[in-house]
Amino acid sequence: MAKGERKRAMRGRAGRMQGGRGSGRASTGQVRLWGRHAVEAALKNPERSHRKLWATREGVASLDGELPSDFPVEWADGADLARLVARDAPHQGLVLECAPLDDVFLEDVVGDSDAPVLVLDQVTDPHNVGAILRSAAAFGAAAIVTQDRHAPPESGVVAKSASGALETVPWVRVVNLARALDELAEAGYWRIGLAGEAETTLAEALPTGPIALVLGAEGEGMRHNIAGHCDALARLPISDSMESLNVSNAAAVALYAIATRKR
Known part of the structure; x- marks a missing residue:
């Protein structure tokens, strides 16, 4: 992105989630994403319905864009985030739960x-x-x-x-x-x-x-x-x-x- 270009807004919709470590499919039928590039792209995708973001403050600061003021963020440390994702997954301080993408034909x-x-x-x-x-x-x-x-x-x-x-x-x-x-x-x-x-x-x-x-x-x-x-x-x-x-x-x-x- 060129210097001075306006950052693209993040998007989101509040919700709840339960479930533990896994490959990235939560027990509620939602999808759990991690890592800066994956989470940032999902937050900028208007086709995604977002539920909740678990994050460190450093993780959120690394995002290219601003989260809405009412976006549901639960602050956590790296060890907490590691329990939400696949073993040894590089979450980079960001774990996002969102709905699966719609079918494409x-x-x-x-x-x-x-x-x-x-x-x-x-x-x-x-x-x-x-x-x-x-x-x-x-x-x-x-x-x-x-x-x-x-x-x-x-x-x-x-x-x-x-x-x-x-x-x-x-x-x-x-x-x-x-x-x-x-x-x-x-x-x-x-x-x-x-x-x-x-x-x-x-x-x-x-x-x-x-x-x-x-x-x-x-x-x-x-x-x-x-x-x-x-x-x-x-x-x-x-x-x-x-x-x-x-x-x-x-x-x-x-x-x-x-x-x-x-x-």
């Missing part, structure tokens, strides 16, 4: 631009999903798409790994991933699945126009049925000395390739 995010869509097939590690959200935000992806049964829930771990991108990148959850890929094809997307065994490199496979980039879980890769719903399979040209990349690293490299392709 595929038709809401496709067709308006050539921005890529990332489709994740059984990527279940919340750290990886969060890191992919962060790369998606960095390279201007339109959305990520996951199958609801084979993806982590919205949580503090995802939000912390996403470093604020959970609030800005639409996350579409679908029942049937193959059907979603068919809908993307009908909307004009060229579906490219990343597969280490593919003969074609990603650079060679990139067309003009919108792309749906499909990534499978580490180890297993894409399921056969999902690969069959891709228009092309491509690999990243990594060294023979390394078998594969972490799925979040592969997503970042592929998004960079898409962003810098020749039109």
Whole structure:
């Protein structure tokens, strides 16, 4: 933010919460977020309904923005906050309880631009999903798409790994991933699945126009049925000395390739 630019106001709605340590999903059905970037982004997101903030005074002072005067803050020390989050989670003096984000549907995010869509097939590690959200935000992806049964829930771990991108990148959850890929094809997307065994490199496979980039879980890769719903399979040209990349690293490299392709 440029010096002198007016700080964006924080937002909030009062409420109560009960529950202890966990991954970031409170027993009341709310989501618990921690860390400065995740909490700050959620406070600035007008689509979020906020319930309560547990914080140290240093944590609140680190925020880029002003909390409303009636925002429900419970002052606490670091040890108290550590009991509200996942073990050893770096809360940075801030723990926020808020409502989950509203559902986003595929038709809401496709067709308006050539921005890529990332489709994740059984990527279940919340750290990886969060890191992919962060790369998606960095390279201007339109959305990520996951199958609801084979993806982590919205949580503090995802939000912390996403470093604020959970609030800005639409996350579409679908029942049937193959059907979603068919809908993307009908909307004009060229579906490219990343597969280490593919003969074609990603650079060679990139067309003009919108792309749906499909990534499978580490180890297993894409399921056969999902690969069959891709228009092309491509690999990243990594060294023979390394078998594969972490799925979040592969997503970042592929998004960079898409962003810098020749039109």
